[in-house]
Amino acid sequence: MNFFALLKDFLLQFLGLFKNLETLPVECMRLLREFLTKLGELCGITMPQWALDTVSALVLIVAILVTFLVLFALMSVFERKLLARAQNRYGPNRVGPFGLFQPVADGIKMLTKEDLVPRAADKVVHYLAPIVMVAPALMLPVFLPFGRGMVAVDLSVGILAFFALGAGTELAVFMAGWASNNKYSILGAMRAIAQMISYELPLVTSALVVALVAGTLSPTGIAEAQSGYFCGFLPKWFVCTPWGFAACVLFYIGALSESNRCPFDLPEGESEIIAGHLTEYSGFKYAIFFMAEYVGMFAVNGLLVTLFLGGYNAPFPFLEWVPTWCWFFIKLWAVALSMVWVRTTLPRFRIDQMMQFAWKFLLPMSFVTLLAAAAWYYAGQGPKAWMSPAAWSASALIVLLSYLLLGTFCFTRRHSATNRRYLFSE
């Protein structure tokens, strides 16, 4: 069995996999592992068990890295095109068909740009900051279930692990801000840390709500809890429940601020403090920060999809033929592009308004959704709650009432265009 025979055999098996699209990725992984182990045996290396496990882990890591870097590349083009379409223009369409090779062009530009380090900067910390930023960001997608049975690391504490690794970004932002020894980056770093800390609480609490109702912290468990349909064709996603919708909106706002995106892009408020903690970065280090932001955004969106939009479940029974992993990526793209849609419209918060919005509105609202979820769960006696109107009305009432109360009194009571009068003189 020389090398080519092995290769031909595996290629045939590979073509055979396309019959069943649903399990295509899982089978591909298995096939790849078998091929590598057989290749090892062919070269006479008998590998101990743990070596086989590391090989399969490496295959998984490569797969995840490739998908998320491709997502990052495509997102940088689609973001600019959607942003352009909202501004009555085309967006990048010169590099490749419909501008699809733009990320290649950006990549080359970033690599060829000179990588400046300010003389007075703290070189070691300045060098480490992008690494500390991108490492956890690339580890985050490991816990997300891309399809039924397709999760890289199936931990029973997946959600907790996700937020544990997410905490690394604050440290990286501080290191970047402090090392650049530049007034703007200090300001940017302070703002970024204040924002991340104050928005982590609503984010974690709204994820907690789902964990309580689903009864488990593992993402696959939560995704399974949302499979199935109630009253015939409506999907049993948590976003369809009143408390689920409120928690989803809170999680969405938290996700926006975690990845420093539009209404919360204070750290690099370019109209105020140039590029915040990224002012002194250029060339490849800036590209790494850029990549970390996007991969972090996709990871948080992935978690949002898993928690609220039913992970890999199909929305309607008659659409079940589409493979589950397709659903995950469709929903992921939908949420990501909606973030771009938000970016086209909203101006930026001011630092104190952002903090006030987090502590006075989002946090109380997330505790209220906790209450509403509990009401929904016990009024409907557990899983049967999907069908019982009492559960629905109870939680809907709690959510709406608190939203109106908190909304009018806490945040927007002073500002409204209507209480302004303009006198006209002839």
Next chain:
Amino acid sequence: MSPLLPQTVLDRLHAALPQARVELVNNPSPSGQHALLVHREDAVQVAEFLKNDPELLLDYASDVSGVDYPEYLEAVYHLFSIAKKHGPIVLKTRTGDRGADASVPSLTRVWKSADFQEREAFDLFGIRFEGHPDLRRLLMWEEFEDFPLRKDYVAPNDCEYEPTPHGDIVQKAAAASASPVPQA
């Protein structure tokens, strides 16, 4: 804009402040905006009166500009009244001469709007406004000594001439580049 003639303002001034040395300067142009020349010492007192007098209420000093005449420098104030909506009353103060005694009292205490414009007159004409809260050059950089808008100002020959290959500019460029460019 109900016409408020400088003459009526002059009469009220003489009535209220007899010791103020104010006279009417005739303006030959068809615009008919005759000016009130007030002596340096009591300019501030006159300004206070013009602003607070219930009849005049000239509380809006919209424009302040310096003018360079052969023997003296002049600061011209155009005053308006927001409440009574009447027209430009031109108030002029003159400096002693164009050298050491080129100073005039600042009216920023009376009208805050004169702040930047007096600094600009100081920067471009060299009129020192006594009592101005923050008399610095407005437009030129601090080390610049001369006053660009004066008639006798000679532009320095150190700027890099664009050697446009036509006409006399080519010779001027050659001359400029020949002379050593003073190291800034």
Next chain:
Amino acid sequence: MSASSSNFFSGTADAGALEVSLGPHHPSTHGVFRMNVRMEGETVVKLQPVFGYLHRNHEKIAEKNSWLAAMPYTDRLDYICSGTNNWAYAVAVEKLAGIEVPERAEYLRVIVGEMTRLQNHTAFLGFILGDMGAWGSALMYAFREREKILDLFEELTGARMMLNYARFGGVRCDTPAGWLDKARAYLATYPAFLDEMEQFLTGNEILLSRLQGVGVLSAQRAINGGLSGPVLRASGVDYDIRKVDGYSIYPRLKFRVPRGEVGDCFDRFMLRLLEARESLKILQQALDQIPEGPVVNPAVKQRGFKPPAGEAYGRIEGPKGELGFHLVSNGTEKPYRYHVRPPSLINLTLLEEMCLGTKIADVMVILGSIDIVLGEVDR
């Protein structure tokens, strides 16, 4: 860049204070404008504007050239509203030389002037949103409409922004065939754009919280500080030079002058929207009543123009405020003294007063709400 800013920095910076020089190379200072800001945390403790980066001694150039040669340079004063700059200079020279302006020329000047005000306020919407961080959308919608007005200018005067259209005693050329109908057709679509912008912006909670209560200015301080234009009227002062001086044919046209009550950034923002609607009314009336006739006073010799000796101060209501020219002539072909009353520079007199105690993000919004253009500030 006056060195005095160095003593600003050499002051004993106590531990918390952070001194930053915002500008001259800064994304939202509307040109090369610099502010030395001392901040404790994010709140501004001291602010010192520094001018002069775009100073090219415009007034010395005018004194070296003939009266007519100064006209194209007035385009470069406030390079967004060159239509009103030319008009102001022409009004001042006409007051200096006592020149009559024929009817049709007055109507054409009002039409070009009000269109300039319209596109300036539209561009303002875009810039203020840019200062608040919504980079792009509002700016692009505003510039899409502004482009159509600039195309009308190009058909009338030959240039989109540097019109060089006014002459002493009238305007340079008459409207090409079909221009008035094209203008009427375009202005009919404008209210729809303003409604869309109001739906897009005025209800937005984030925008409200960023603009309301920021940079409040009382009417008395505004008058004493010499503010003019929408910034003055936002503080509740009813003073519009079109109504006060009644120059040109404004007394004939029916329009209203809006004014605010609180005098904060939101009032200035709304003032521009309301004034744009009033300008639309003026334009509709002017385009309907425009008579036939000569476009320039034939008696005036443009080349070698020699006004009689004397002095004059002429002013009009520019989009940014009262734009005035103080001209002194000694009877020769060259002006003896040519002084511009720059509304952008004088509106900045109270910038420090408004910005003390606010956040660094507010400083950008306040500067944006005053709407300055550095060509006019530095001359």
Next chain:
Amino acid sequence: MHALFQKIAALPWDQLPQWLFLIPGLLMLLAAFAAVCLRNLIHSALCVVLSFICLGVLFMALGAEFVGFVQLLVYVGAVAMLILFAILLTPASEVQASNNPLSNFRLSSALHAAAGAAVSFLVLAGLLAAIAFSPRAANAELPAQPAAAPVALIGENLLTYTLLPLLGIAVLLTAALVGAALIAKEDSKS
């Protein structure tokens, strides 16, 4: 050369994973030591954070993912930020670099070093004694992986068996937060 390959192949490759986990342990010790010795305060703070991370990795190596991730979340996420903010807010943070005891070795510092060594030895001894005499140390087999998910077990345990300490800590933390807010308030007013 071939012999070298043979010798390498003969190494006990299958026990490698157990030895691999020496690395985080060593890294943690190194980081802790560096934290003490570095002149730049920020660098030492970052080394402390590195040691927290290595501790988390060790927990995960022992199979207690929950504790490992909580360690990461709490220490790297929050405590590290507290340390860094503390360093930032003290005005003379990097101005007077603490003179490193190792650099100017004098007799008096020798006594300091000796005293320090003695104290650390005592602490280490106490620790080892506690481990040696604890009832479960007689190299009993590690308890089988509990059937229920560890989180549920911890949750139950927390709210039943150790409820009192939990509430005690909660009260303590709130008191600390209120105190901090008061002090901060006074600072800004003065």
Next chain:
Amino acid sequence: MNFPGSGIIKGMAVTALNIVGSYFDRAHAKRLITEQYPEERPKLAEASRSFPFLVFDGDDPEKGIRCVACKICEKECPPQCIYIVKDTDANGKPIMRPKVFDIDISVCMGCQICVESCPFESIRMDNIYEVSGYDRFAPLVLHKPQLLKSNAYYHGIRPTEAAATDARIEAARLRKEAAAKAAAAKVAAAKAAAAAKAAGEKAAETKPTQPE
């Protein structure tokens, strides 16, 4: 309905309208207005101006040039970017034609005061806008051959204005001819009168010899 957050939703609706609208705006008028420049050239208005050029009649630039090198435009140009040297014929007598006519378009601001002040309708505004060069000075000075463009080109870019200019020139020519004819007629009349007077005297001399 203004519940908290409704303003943001209304704003988002406007952007959504623009996003969707941009795919259905075939006329490129409302929701998608980009002009892909190198491929889609802008349609310039007739009056649009950029830099001046010299007009010549007929087809030979040298002979048909209208400019008489009177240097009025050089004096009137605000930034002084025009440079003219009068031409001299074979034996050094200056003739009414420019030997050198340079315009430094890096200095020229396209204010078209030269067009207004030129009494001989010889300088007009062009609407070329792709005038960049690889050096800051030499390529940006247009010399006479580059500036000279035919009247036909002028009719091409500005039909109405060119027609009006031609009409004015025609009228001026006719007026000159009429004046010349009138002058000639006056001279002829004067000559005729003189001749008549001379003839009269001659007649008078010859007449005495004839019997009355």
